[in-house]
Amino acid sequence: MAPTKLDVRGEICPYPMMRTVSALKKxxxxxxxxxxxxxxxxxxxxxxxxxxxxxxxxxxxxxxxxEWRILITRNEAEDEA
Amino acid sequence: xxxDHILPTRLVWILLLSAASASCASDAGEPTERSxxxxxxxxxxxxxxxxxxxxxxxxxxxxxxxxxxxxxLPGASFLSMGRLSNPDDPVRGQIATAAxxxxxxxxxxxxxxxxxVLYDRRNNLSAARAYWVLKYYQHxxxxxxxxxxxxxxxxxxxxxxxxxxxxxxxxxAGSPDPExxxxxxxxxxxxxxxxxxxxxxxxxxxxxxxxxxxxxGGHIPGSINLEWTAAVNSNxxxxxADALAALYGGAGFTPDRQIITYCQSGVRGAHTWFxxxxxxxxxxxxxxxGSWGEYGNNPESPIES
Numbered sequence: 001m002a003p004t005k006l007d008v009r010g011e012i013c014p015y016p017m018m019r020t021v022s023a024l025k026k027x028x029x030x031x032x033x034x035x036x037x038x039x040x041x042x043x044x045x046x047x048x049x050x051x052x053x054x055x056x057x058x059x060x061x062x063x064x065x066x067e068w069r070i071l072i073t074r075n076e077a078e079d080e081a
Numbered sequence: 082x083x084x085d086h087i088l089p090t091r092l093v094w095i096l097l098l099s100a101a102s103a104s105c106a107s108d109a110g111e112p113t114e115r116s117x118x119x120x121x122x123x124x125x126x127x128x129x130x131x132x133x134x135x136x137x138x139x140x141x142x143x144x145x146x147x148x149x150x151x152x153x154l155p156g157a158s159f160l161s162m163g164r165l166s167n168p169d170d171p172v173r174g175q176i177a178t179a180a181x182x183x184x185x186x187x188x189x190x191x192x193x194x195x196x197x198v199l200y201d202r203r204n205n206l207s208a209a210r211a212y213w214v215l216k217y218y219q220h221x222x223x224x225x226x227x228x229x230x231x232x233x234x235x236x237x238x239x240x241x242x243x244x245x246x247x248x249x250x251x252x253x254a255g256s257p258d259p260e261x262x263x264x265x266x267x268x269x270x271x272x273x274x275x276x277x278x279x280x281x282x283x284x285x286x287x288x289x290x291x292x293x294x295x296x297x298g299g300h301i302p303g304s305i306n307l308e309w310t311a312a313v314n315s316n317x318x319x320x321x322a323d324a325l326a327a328l329y330g331g332a333g334f335t336p337d338r339q340i341i342t343y344c345q346s347g348v349r350g351a352h353t354w355f356x357x358x359x360x361x362x363x364x365x366x367x368x369x370x371g372s373w374g375e376y377g378n379n380p381e382s383p384i385e386s
Contacts, residue, residue: 010143012210014283017294041163042174042345042374044173065168
């Protein structure tokens with residue numbers, strides 16, 4: 001299944017994190033990955049922190065000048081639970 | 082964790098409710114006596130009246146280029162908020178350098194002598210941060226269109242999809258104004274200063290250390306939690322001067338003290354800085370740009386939770 005995408009470019013703190021948390025909570029049980037695109041550097045700290053609290057791990061890729069893709073994947077333990 | 086903070090936090094919420102009542106009274110149409118301290122907010126009629134004024138430039142900040150292309154205020158230019166932060170600073174999201182700001186504002190053809198009207202798409206948050214950046218680099222005449230695109234639509238005006246091109250300029254940012262921005266060292270040096278009060282503009286959970294977004298959670302010792310959203314009406318505009326004065330004064334933020342605002346990355350802090358410094362006219366207000374993203378990650382920071 002292709003990851004669900006969330007584009008929060010242009011959004012600044014706290015909205016990138018808030019919208020990501022909302023999207024993670026709406027993922028169905030068979031959706032494992034949320035892909036977030038952001039250009040707000042502080043979100044590179046707040047999104048992983050909040051994702052971890054919800055049982056997800058994150059992988060950050062820089063895709064351009066001051067733009068990043070954050071792949072947020074449901075932890076295996078969460079899958080088994 | 083200690084729970085000594087609970088009482089003051091509850092107190093602030095009681096004060097918030099009181100201020101909200103005052104705001105409702107204002108919304109209901111009762112006349113307000115107080116006006117904003119500085120003439121920095123403009124309304125729909127002002128924007129319309131200045132559409133053809135070459136001394137005035139409209140800048141949309143916040144949102145993104147796609148949203149801008151789908152509809153914006155006529156004649157406006159789009160400036161990404163990312164252009165106003167410094168990607169090379171080890172603390173994420175810090176204010177851009179003078180050279181970076183100069184390049185960003187040159188790219189939209191802005192002149193130092195022009196009136197800049199900033200607007201955004203939600204709660205004046207990006208506009209207030211951009212305002213703070215421009216004032217830091219001493220652009221003389223900066224305004225905010227109060228309420229941004231939602232207010233424009235609420236007032237029955239149409240958004241434009243026409244892109245207005247402006248020739249790039251040679252904008253040169255002024256020297257930084259150290260009186261409106263502060264640093265980790267300055268913050269630590271003033272945590273015991275009775276003449277200084279810290280305004281934590283984050284959510285109550287962030288303040289209490291229940292929502293942790295750095296190595297450690299909590300707040301700067303002695304700070305009072307008054308979330309930035311308390312200053313905003315339901316339609317995204319700033320509350321009246323009377324309501325704001327009751328809200329912040331009631332929470333203990335008085336103009337006889339130096340007030341340092343902070344949040345996670347200096348954005349929400351800039352919004353409250355704008356309220357205190359520009360709308361209420363408090364003489365000494367600084368935004369701690371590093372905010373919790375820096376403070377909570379520094380093991381030497383004194384913290385309460």
